[in-house]
Amino acid sequence: MNPKIKKINTEYEKNAAKITELQARQEELAKQRTELENLDIIGLVRSMGLDPDQLAALIHNAQPGAPVGEGDSSHENV
Incomplete structure (x- = not known):
């Protein structure tokens, strides 16, 4: 086998191993980030x-397209 091909194959396998390791680390970091974000939200x-129930109502009312309350005058007919 051509020595250059052997060298490239070795480097290719080494890079593939690094990629696998980095992908696993990336997943772990994503989990940690989500956990910390959730803790911040719970704290707030x-x-x-x-x-x-109050939180659910707050989120529901903050969503675009949510029904407007009857007391809201911004949608009255003019």
């Missing part, structure tokens, strides 16, 4: 004193 919700 608790600091506001919201119960789960």
Whole structure:
């Protein structure tokens, strides 16, 4: 076998191993980031004193296209 091909194959396998290792690390970092973001969100919700039903209502009302409350005058007929 051509020595250059052997060298390239060796480097290729080494890079493939590094890629696999880095992908696993990337997944672990993504999990850690999500966990910390979730903890931040929970902390904010608790600091506001919201119960789960109140949080659900807040999120629902903040979504675009959510029904507007009856007391909202911004959608009255002119």
